[in-house]
Amino acid sequence: MVEPFDLVIFGGTGDLAVRKLLPALYHRFIDGQIPDSSRIVGIAREGLDDDSYREQVRETLGKTSGADKAKIEAFLKQVRYRSLDARKDEGWDEFAALIGEQPEHIRVFYLSTSPELFVDICGRLGHYKLNEGKSRVVLEKPIGRDLDSANQINDAVGRVFDESQTFRIDHYLGKETVQNLLALRFGNALFEPLWNNAHIDHVQITVSETLGTGNRSSYYDRAGALRDMVQNHILQLLCMVAMEPPSSLAPDAVRDEKLKVLNSLKHIDSSNVAQLTVRGQYRAGVADGAKVPGYLDELGDTKSHTETFVAVKAEIANWRWAGVPFYLRTGKRLPDRVSEIVVAFKPVPHSIFSADAGTLAQNRLVLRLQPDEGVKLWLTIKHPGPGGLRLRHVPLDMSFAEAFGVSQPDAYERLLLDVVRGNPTLFMRRDEVEAAWRWAGPILAAWSASGEAPRPYSAGSWGPSAAIALIERDGRTWSEDSE
Ligand code: NAP
DSSP states (O other): OOOOEEEEEETTTSHHIIIIIHHHHHHHHHTTOSOTTOEEEEEESSOOOHHHHHHHHHHHHHTSTTOOHHHHHHHHTTEEEEEOOTTSOTTHHHHHHHHHTOTTSEEEEEEOSOGGGHHHHHHHHHHTTTTSSSEEEEEOSOOOSSHHHHHHHHHHHHTTSOGGGEEEOOGGGGSHHHHHHHHHHHHOTTTGGGOSTTTEEEEEEEEEOSOOOGGGHHHHHTTOHIIIIIIIIIHHHHHHHHOOOOSSSOHHHHHHHHHHHHHHBOOOOTTTHHHHEEEEEEESEEETTEEEOOHHHHHTOTTOOOOSEEEEEEOBOSTTTTTOOEEEEEESSOSSOEEEEEEEEOOOSSOOSOGGGOOOOOOEEEEEEESSOEEEEEEEEEOSSSSSOOEEEEEEEOOHHHHHOOOOOOHHHHHHHHHHHTOOTTSBOHHHHHHHHHHHHHHHHHHHHHOOOOEEEETTSSSOHHHHHHHHTTTOOOOOTTO
16 A cells, blocks of 8 residues: 555546556556545546546446456546646646645656646646645656757756656566566576676567557657667666666666666767668558558658668677677567567587587577566576487576466556655656667767668568668577577
């Protein structure tokens, strides 16, 4: 159970609120973690009242796992709605009065709207003094589209909320597997001595989606894969793999170490962007067994150079990681929906086995974030039974759901309660966002200066062939878990 709170979702009728935030709160409610006097207030311009909003939420929750009519009704008693326009004063007096009814409550303002509204919303929250007391603000990505725009948003939010009140969410950090990475690395004596360039050959991070951009094409076209996925989620995962052991799990101890990694990323600019990155854009093809159109057709603009796929060979210039490439790739309309980190260890220095024993494969630690969160450690063993010694490569499977017989909580469940508890360990500090933009900005600038279009790839393929060449040039291949 956490302290009683009021959680206000700006954008309470939007996709993120309906699909993720409200179900996450419902699941915490049925686990008894939400005190009775807590309130969840949805905000949007649409002219709903409490009852009609509850009707919408009821319908959504009816489809979620763990749906139970009586429990949904009990949860809905804590749900309210206020129609407000972030850009107009009308209605804010009443809203401030509603929040003022329970001054002892923790207040969480979750900005689940387009970032263009963050400045208006924070300005008004400050004007009505709703930033005082135990208040916190949660910012959804994207925080800007480059360093300047990120600074503008952070400055405007910072005029109203202290850094200690500001929670920049990256839901990948709330995933069980990512936290398990901390447990594996720092809770076992086994891995940390090997966790360096003497023993690790390379790291791969893949976030692939089967979906295209669909009706979000015009939004996506202003972002692209590097801004949408790499600058935030993938770099955060890279930090969790690469950071030095923090002295504790205290928020700044962890974030200081992540920041050092971001600041150590080797610069990519016009001089090396062609060797170290590949941009792609999907064309028509077959995805999930159906014919699908290409990105430009969906967008209705044949000139767009926005990338729907990117692969990057990143390097971290420090003692631990010098010479260990981090291959990053993400894209839309790829063959599988997978998010995973693969840590590939160096091969044994000498094989004592005869050629007919089979090939020796590298040990790999595979951390899968979705689907089926879990960890596998690939090992070489002897094929059981009499006869000659044959080698087999098998996974030591630590699938969480099977091991613990529990269903995986959604990342938002943990993160929302961390905000209420005031624990920002798994949230991005302002300087991390800035460091990530300082690395991503020159890549975007170099692509733009080149004037080149992204390389085409067929929907349903693993991206342009140049992405395969990017890793094969180094004598390595993209990992497939079934290997
Ligand atoms: P969305 O579906 O477009 O919802 C936007 C919400 O904002 C709606 O409730 C809308 O309702 C409200 N809104 C728009 N203008 C407003 C105004 N002037 N005043 C008050 N409310 C206003 O967007 P979304 O997909 O939920 O995404 C929200 C944010 O989360 C975005 O920044 C997005 O990048 C980020 N995000 C989304 C996802 C996701 O899975 N959807 C994932 C990660 C991050 P009215 O039009 O009725 O006002």
